[in-house]
Amino acid sequence: MVKVMISNVSVHNNPAKFLSNYTFEIKFECLEQLTQELEFKLVYVGDAKEDKQDQVLDVVVIDAVAPGTYKFVFEAPPPDPKKLPNDSDVDVSVVLLLALYRNQEFARVGYYVFTEYDDPELRENPPVKVDFEKLNRTIAVDEPRVTTFPIVWDEQQSTDQLVFAELTEDEKKIAELNEELEMCHSLENVNCTNETPTETNELAETDELITETNEIITETNELITETNELITETNESTEPKTTDEIITSSEQNITNEPIVSTEPLNTMD
Known part of the structure; x- marks a missing residue:
C-alpha cells in the first residue's frame, strides 16, 4: 500500500x-x-x-x-x-x-x-x-x-505479506505435491546432495573398503563352516560304541555247542 x-x-x-x-x-x-x-x-x-x-x-x-x-x-x-x-x-x-x-x-x-x-x-x-x-x-x-x-x-x-498470505485450495494441493516430490527427490539423492568432489571421492573409497571388508567376512564365515563340518565328521569316526552295541557283538560269538566239564563228579559214599 x-x-x-x-x-x-x-x-x-x-x-x-x-x-x-x-x-x-x-x-x-x-x-x-x-x-x-x-x-x-x-x-x-x-x-x-x-x-x-x-x-x-x-x-x-x-x-x-x-x-x-x-x-x-x-x-x-x-x-x-x-x-x-x-x-x-x-x-x-x-x-x-x-x-x-x-x-x-x-x-x-x-x-x-x-x-x-x-x-x-x-x-x-x-x-x-x-x-x-x-x-x-x-x-x-x-x-x-x-x-x-x-x-x-x-x-x-x-514480513506480514509473506506470513499471512492465504492460498486457495488448489494452490495448497499443488504446494503439498511439490513438497512430496522434493522430499522424494532429496531421498533419492541423499548420498550426492551438497557434496564437493573431494567428499564424493572419499565416500566412494569408503564404500569400496566396506565392500571388501564384507567379502572377507563372508569368506571367513564359509571357512569356519567348513572347519566345523570337518570336526563333526572326525568326531563321528572316533566316537566309542555304546553298551548295547558291545553286548550285541558279544552275543554273536556264542554258539549252541554243549558245555563239557572236565572236573570229576562228586560220588556218594
Missing part, C-alpha cells in the same frame, strides 16, 4: 538566469505513519547518454512523518558549469525531482529545461566558450513527466 503521494509541484522563478537557484513548492500527502525519514532529491541531467554527468543539486530530508497533508519549499543551487559537457550547455536538458523512502525511489517528477542566450546576437552567433552569465533557462512546467515505483515501505510490511 502506498503511504506517500505527491499531490502537486509548483515551479517558482521561471524563466530565470541559468545560474540562479531552483525553487520548487512541493505538496504531498502521508497516508500512514512513517517510521523512517522521507527524502527529496533534485538532480540535473547534464547528458542524457551518461549518468556520470548527472549532478545532485540538493537533498531535503524530513523526519518520520505522521499522517496528514504537507507543503514545503525546496530551493537548490544551479548545476556546476565546470561539470557540464560543452555540447549541451545551450541545448535541452532535464531536471528531476526524486522522492525516496528507505533509499527506495517511489516517485519522480521530470521537467525539460531549455537554455539559450538572452542576447539575440549571441543566439545567432554563440561564442566558442559558453558564457553562463548570459544564459537563460526555461522549465517546461506544462509538460511534467510523473513516474511512480512500487516499494517496500516498511520491513514489517513485507
